[in-house]
Amino acid sequence: MEIAEEESLEKIEITEILRIVPQKRFIAIANWRGSNVIVKLFFGPLHWKRNLAKDISGITLLRERNLRTPSLLHNALTAGNNGAALIMQYLSDGKTLTECMQNAVTSQERHSLLSLATRSIATCHRFGLRQIDVHMDNFLLSDKEVYYLDGGQIQVQGESLEEELAYDNFALFLAQFKVENDEAIGDLLHEYHLENKTCSAPVYADILRRVKRARNLRLINYEKKLLRSTTANRNIRSLDKFAVYDREIHSPLLEDFISDPNRYIVKDKLMKDGNASTVAELFLDGKGYVLKRYNFRSLWHSIKYQFKPSRAARSWCNASILSMLGVYTPRPYLFIEERFAGFLKHKAYFLAEKIEAVNLWELTEKEEFSTAELSKITDSFRKLFNIMIDYKISHGDMKATNFIFYEDKLLVLDLDAMKRHGSKRSFYRAIQKDLDRFMKNWRESPHEEEFRKVIDELKLPAEPNF
Template identity: 30%
Template sequence: MNNPSTVAAQALVRADFDLPLPACISLGGDQPPITCDRLLRLLPGRRVVLSGRWSHEGQEQRVVLKLFFREKDWLKEMDGYQRLCESMITVPACLLGWEAEDKDVHALVYEYIEGQSLYSLWQEASSQEAKTAYMVQAAEVVAKLHDHGLCQTDIHLDNFMVSQNTLYTLDAGTVEQGISPLDKKTSLGNLALMLAQVPAKHDGQIAEICEAYNNTNPCVQFEPEEVKQETVKRRSLRWRHYKKKLFRSCTEFIAEKSSKRFQVWRRDCDSPALQSLLANPDAYIDVGEKLKEGNSATVAKVEVDGKKLVVKRYNLKNWRHRLSRCWRPTRAWCSWINAHLLGFSGIQTPRPIAMIEERNGPLRGRGFFIAEACDSPDMLQVVSKLETGTSRSRLEELSQQVKEVFDALWMSRIVHGDMKATNLLVTEEGISVIDLDAMVESQNPTLSKGLTKDLQRFLKNWQGETQAAFAKALQPFAELLESSTSG
């Protein structure tokens, strides 16, 4: 294996997401180089965060290297770190603070914490009780920060790391000092911002989380309802911020635009094989397994990098159809947004991989939406087998899962627009929703009316005892919609 190339820290001011790793990052002077093998964060021209190995005090250890190309960011990080330490908040040890002689680059080296972020633990938790327990842990740290007059302005669960039952707080650069303790308005907004990191369907646990916060920070006391209302506002702001990222190059996505097309795809899926699919999706559709061939859309299952993907091409039926669509975002564009909205809202849908729009200058043509394939049967297939030889308990289980989907749509203010049974896939993890191009975000009373139509369309799939079983399970949801509309 070739030895990693040596790169001066100053040279990384021009680094992009294609930074070749591993590489030996030289800080200059007597400091031993840091052999970095993983890019953790990149803000071009401002900050690069990498992990690697470093010989410190005669012992090699794993570290996190933060390089800053603006002195004010470096000073802010060091100030935040010092304030966290003074407040007895557990943080990774800072092993080195360094700046170049000409002060064009600055560095901090932290110990690397072997563990999992609180968000990954929350995602893996199999019960609501376990998920709530992780949120309570975070809320207690946030309350302690507020009690000491500190506010982590970019607060999220990935900024907390659990290692050997110890909870570490990361990202000192976003820690700001206010009056100790923080005032109620600032504290409320910051706590709500953290709670807004998880989908709305988990807001039922806010009372327990609020109680933990109140017990840790007696200087500021919240009522669960005011925390819930602020969380709803913050979640909406988070989605609007994230939505903008869906169409530009960033840590998560790669976007390319020309006069002939616009395309965006997941950075962690980028490969020569995926590039081949993006360059000529029609060719892949032609040789793929056809799932649907219609005037409005063609759907095929293809294989890329050993993984099954579904490519959906939104066709233009004739020149009138083309003319009516050319000024509007394609249905592929809408599906790309809506797939991420469902994921943001904690509602299952196949993972979106890429989106393509053909263009002629400002005019839009055909669109392609690419997602991971889901080989699970749809609900119509599953229920039809139940009707020919089975079990009432399974139908009740499916009814409950459908109700959870409708409840999540309501709490996330989403109308699907076409709740056919064939658009609901039955997976081991629950119901996965597909066919998203008609989905919209909505507000009352249009939300109630839209979801009423979704409910009616779903029940229209069934007859007899099956319809009665679904209607019974969904009756509380139907009553909620009715009361909301009449109110």
């Protein structure tokens, strides 16, 4: 890579790419003038000048308030003047709080990191600053000190942040975590108030309401990215297919699979062979997966799905949404839509993690199935149903065979009929249908009473006036 220096060009050697935001920027470790540095390259057409200015402004705002941020060493245009580079201090021992969370072993370690982030956010607010899209990657831990990253996200709102803005911004941060983390909100509010007394003591119920609202907005924004190329996923568009896959499984064999997935469905590995779908086990690069091929039953069935997302695409999106909320489901790795002329849909395929366990129906039918295990299962369903109610989610096919209880976790399967509802009316009908179908599994079974208790304890939405 080359940057412009007066009338000459200066080389920067990129050694490791850290992050790519397609058509906007990338961040990398590089060698510049004999030293390791961080390079942030802005190249998005029309917007790179504005994004560069915002980043420099944010860094300046932080440094003016003596808040730690990696030093800005240099900025320059790229060769050709169609982009710009920010060259910043590289903290070799630094890890983002996201990386620290991934490496944390105990719940206490994870809570300590959340407390550290909470205090950092509160300090920002005390100085009148907020990060527009605040998350754990915006903080770097180096030599036991927290550094603020991503100056482009920094906005100033006076000497101290107004209470409404401060609490909404803090709720936005909390909303990025799984629902189970909401149990820690009370402790984190205490940490926040210790660091920022310019706001009145936050009320738990008020913050929880803001978190749920922010999480719903995050889900909407997240859904928009699920079919695009991102740091985590890659999409492929051509005249004969549309596919999105997890970059983690990229390999030459995967490319061959994408070119002809049907060839990987072999008779002796079939798990189901029906009119609507075919399910088979397969192995790629030594790892086991489940492949589901969605078939068109008739011409009318084919026409209907030309005007809506394929069932494979819905399964991909819904699995990702459930994972974001903290609901377990076999990890989604890929979906493919076969197309004619670039837009007419044909067969579709969904590839997911293979879970080596029996489904819930088979588990509960075993002689050795215990009361203790039933208690764990009913507790898991209680949590699942509450998430569904809070975020207006219906499953669409609550057969017991569509669940697996494995390693003390409840996994939800068969997500192509799952839906997030925009209205109370449609959700009320759908959740009632889900719960009725769920209880049908246990009618006249030894477990009916325990599952009925779970349903009876739920705080269901009031029936709307139809």
